[in-house]
Amino acid sequence: MKQKKIPYGLSDFKRVKTENYYYIDKTRFIPLVEDDADFLFFLRPRRFGKSLLINMLIAYFDIHYKDEFEEIFKDTWILNNQTPLKSSFYILKFDFSAVDITRYEESFRTNIALEIKYFIKKYNLDIKLPDNDPLDNLRDLFRYIKEKDLPLYIFIDEYDNFANKLLASNIANYKNIVTDKTASYKEFFTMLKAGTSDNDSAIKKMFFTGVTPVALYDVSSGSNIGKNVSLLKSYNDMVGITKDELKDMISYYNFEDKKQSIIKRCDDWYNNYRFSLDTTHTIYNSDMILYYFDYLIKTDAEPKNLIDTNVRTDYSKLKFLIYMNKKLNGNFELLNKLIVNEDVVTSDIKDNFSAFELTNSENFKSFLFSLGFMNLNRYRVSAKLQIPNQTIKKLLSEFIDFGYKSLDNYNFNTDEFNNQLLDLAYDKNLSCFHYLANVISTTSSLRDYIDGENFIKAYMLAYLNLNNFYEVYSEREFEKGFVDILLEKAKDEVPYGVMIELKYLKKEDNDTILEQKIQDAKAQLTKYDKGDNYIKIIIVFKRWEMVYCEELKC
Secondary structure (H helix, E strand, C coil): CCCCEECCCCCCCCHHHHECCCCCCCCCHHHHHHCCCCCCEEEEECCCCCHHHHHHHHHHEEEEHEEEEHHHCCCCCCCCCCCCCCCCEEEEEEEHHHHCCHHHHHHHHHHHHHHHHHHHHHCCCCCCCCCCCHHHHHHHHHHHHHHHCEEEEEEEEECCCCHHHHHHHHHHHHHHHHHHCCCHHHHHHHHHHHEEECCCCCCCEEEEEEECCHHHHHHHHHCCCCHHHHHHHHHHHCCCCCCCHHHHHHHHCCCCHHHHHHHHHHHHHHHEEHHHHHCCEECHHHHHHHHHHHHHHHHHCCCCCCCCCCCCCCCCHHHHCEECCCCHHHHHHHHHHCCCCCCECCCCCCCCCCHHHHCCCCHHHHHHHHHCEEEEEEEECCCEEEECHHHHHHHHHHHHHHHHHCCCCCCCHHHHHHHHHHHHHHHCCCCCHHHHHHHHHCHHHHHHCCCCCCHHHHHHHHHEEECCCEEEEEEEEEECCCCEEEECCCCCCCCCCEEEEEEECCCCCHHHHHHHHHHHHHHHHHHCHHHEEEEEEEEEECCCEEEEEEEECC
């Protein structure tokens, strides 16, 4: 049989199952969804397979696909484990990623109108709605459904997509459509709640997907129209790819000879997502794995760029979260802690908070977690948050760069710096560190944030991450100790990895202390013996001035 295609970028479940695409079977979660509360919210970061999931659930529950059921669900777990509600609902689906934020009010209402029209045509319903406001027509449709006793299941994919874009681009527009008394989005959700509250109500079940809970909170004064199942252990693997599922892909596509190298690469770049503290294992981002395998199958080689451009978001529009009153705030300090691999602890990951409370540190942590910027680990009675992988580390570094570029008279040329970093990788040229040091010492607005070694280290790590040929680690365990900064080769053709020992002097420290710091760094680097493939570098800063930068010759 012809080898299955990789469904990269494809969320049409019926096509995946009937046109010979590889499907990672998530149908075992159908009974969980069916038996849980009738109104569910399920949140995951972007590009995690939520749309494919929602289309799988629709294909299963929709009466429209009853005659095609066997064909669509062949070779899946659910085919031999069918549930009572299979093929028993009229499905009304909305996809709010289709809303155009440049004309958000009109586009939102048009989206509602088109889905109502499609729903009536799809089920050949004997109802004619006037050319009225779409929300009024939706109310009339619910009334008709109740009168006809039609079991209605509502799905909303990307419920917060356009709301999040408005939040990032124009908070006044966000308030206008989401939180104001006459807000259309708010009216829509109020109508849904009303449609579930009567005896013999029109809406029997609802299932929504999204990324963050902020729009959910703002539109309903808290999640009071459904159950948020996002942080429950039982739902952890409903999207994403587990280690066993990755191994099955490797086996199916005959990459057993590359198995260990593939797993290591995917672990470093795409793994380490956990969405419940009660879960012991981690999962991979679906899009990233499919992107990697699509390239691997077609070329028998890894992608030249290990980060899929589709996972990138313009986080520069979220600068208001880290830059207030012409200064970088506590949220920015949190990003620096993450980048240097410090423990970030929270008492609680929140699934309910407002967009207008994101400058609160605990809310910001939960917001970053919902975006996929942080992984969740148990820490005593609390949760410890860390950057999950190299991909997110690089995206977070871009966000940090946007923060610095908010400062007055700040001028950093990333392309120029990366060219100098290549000179380091190929020629052992240390000019890239002098470039960093020059920006730090000549940007007066940057000096307010220099409070010791950790700031200098975070600054260096942020910019060292903005390339595609090194994996960057802070405090990486390495033989007999921990390397301050380790640059591991992401590409075989890069000649050298880099080990950096970074030291920091106080204002009052003299040359004797400088010499002692240098000797300490030499002793540390000497312990790490990995042959001639690593450049060992000692860097010493005194406040904002780099006073020493030399390669350790072994």
